[in-house]
Amino acid sequence: MTHKPTESELDILKVLWEKGPSTVREVNEILSQEKETGYTTTLKLMQIMAQKGIVTRDESSRTHVYKPAIEQINVQHTLLNKLVDAAFSGSASQLVMQALGQGKASKAELEEIKKLIEQLEGEQK
Amino acid sequence: MTHKPTESELDILKVLWEKGPSTVREVNEILSQEKETGYTTTLKLMQIMAQKGIVTRDESSRTHVYKPAIEQINVQHTLLNKLVDAAFSGSASQLVMQALGQGKASKAELEEIKKLIEQLEGEQK
DNA sequence: ACATGTCTACGAAAATATTCGTAACAAAAT
DNA sequence: ATTTTGTTACGAATATTTTCGTAGACATGT
Numbered sequence: 001m002t003h004k005p006t007e008s009e010l011d012i013l014k015v016l017w018e019k020g021p022s023t024v025r026e027v028n029e030i031l032s033q034e035k036e037t038g039y040t041t042t043l044k045l046m047q048i049m050a051q052k053g054i055v056t057r058d059e060s061s062r063t064h065v066y067k068p069a070i071e072q073i074n075v076q077h078t079l080l081n082k083l084v085d086a087a088f089s090g091s092a093s094q095l096v097m098q099a100l101g102q103g104k105a106s107k108a109e110l111e112e113i114k115k116l117i118e119q120l121e122g123e124q125k
Numbered sequence: 126m127t128h129k130p131t132e133s134e135l136d137i138l139k140v141l142w143e144k145g146p147s148t149v150r151e152v153n154e155i156l157s158q159e160k161e162t163g164y165t166t167t168l169k170l171m172q173i174m175a176q177k178g179i180v181t182r183d184e185s186s187r188t189h190v191y192k193p194a195i196e197q198i199n200v201q202h203t204l205l206n207k208l209v210d211a212a213f214s215g216s217a218s219q220l221v222m223q224a225l226g227q228g229k230a231s232k233a234e235l236e237e238i239k240k241l242i243e244q245l246e247g248e249q250k
Numbered sequence: 251a252c253a254t255g256t257c258t259a260c261g262a263a264a265a266t267a268t269t270c271g272t273a274a275c276a277a278a279a280t
Numbered sequence: 281a282t283t284t285t286g287t288t289a290c291g292a293a294t295a296t297t298t299t300c301g302t303a304g305a306c307a308t309g310t
Binding site for chain 3: 023024025039040043044047062063064
Binding site: 007010011014017018072073077079080081084086087088089093094097099100101102103107110112117120 | 143202214223228236239
């Protein structure tokens with residue numbers, strides 16, 4: 001059961017995934033770069049997330065250290081499927097084409113994707 | 126400025142994109158298959174969407190006929206980018222690999238994607 | 251010791267999204 | 281004519297998410 005994080009929760013998870021275990025202040029510092037965010041707002045969110053089991057925290061020192069309790073890949077899975085279903089009429093390949101079409105993938109990445117496809121085609125026989 | 130539709134709004138848009146211009150009843154019929162949904166709930170949502178400019182409606186007959194006022198592809202764009210940024214650390218190719226990895230694409234689709242990639246590689250030179 | 255700064259806890263306000271009841275009216279059926 | 285059915289409008293109740301103020305605890309510097 002992967003809790004579907006809210007938007008703000010996802011923002012926080014993003015930081016934790018990227019930076020590793022962090023304090024509220026550290027997370028808030030980063031979030032503040034993007035958008036004015038009160039310290040206690042971030043704190044409260046992270047407390048809620050802890051309660052929901054989305055993150056765990058080490059309370060051994062006074063400043064608690066939080067880390068994600070759900071894997072990035074699981075959330076990716078969930079959100080990806082939701083998006084495919086919600087906006088791409090269930091067609092994953094539509095989504096893929098659209099994503100590639102935006103030209104954000106480098107040559108090396110394209111090459112890698114091609115390899116994956118060939119591998120998949122092989123399996124599928 | 127693409128209004129970012131809420132989840133429920135997206136459900137409704139999905140129907141309108143798929144079925145074309147529809148009445149509230151028609152939309153509600155479809156939504157009800159998925160999930161218990163009161164008629165006036167759907168009505169209200171569609172009224173709000175009309176007000177926001179997400180849909181337009183033909184009021185010439187008593188039963189109004191609604192149609193989308195934003196293109197599916199634009200919403201796909203917006204949501205895709207948001208997802209890449211929020212859950213895939215900004216890496217579109219990560220998302221693509223993940224999407225393909227789920228094995229939901231048919232052989233023909235894979236082939237099509239491969240063609241696209243080759244075309245992109247050509248352009249990029 | 252005391253002031254100052256930093257931290258957690260937590261209730262509650264504010265903002266946003268969703269659901270629904272009821273009224274008014276028009277159309278259709280009896 | 282009267283009743284039944286289907287429709288919009290719309291306020292308001294709920295639910296959910298986000299933001300913030302305030303209190304209390306602890307640590308640090310003076």
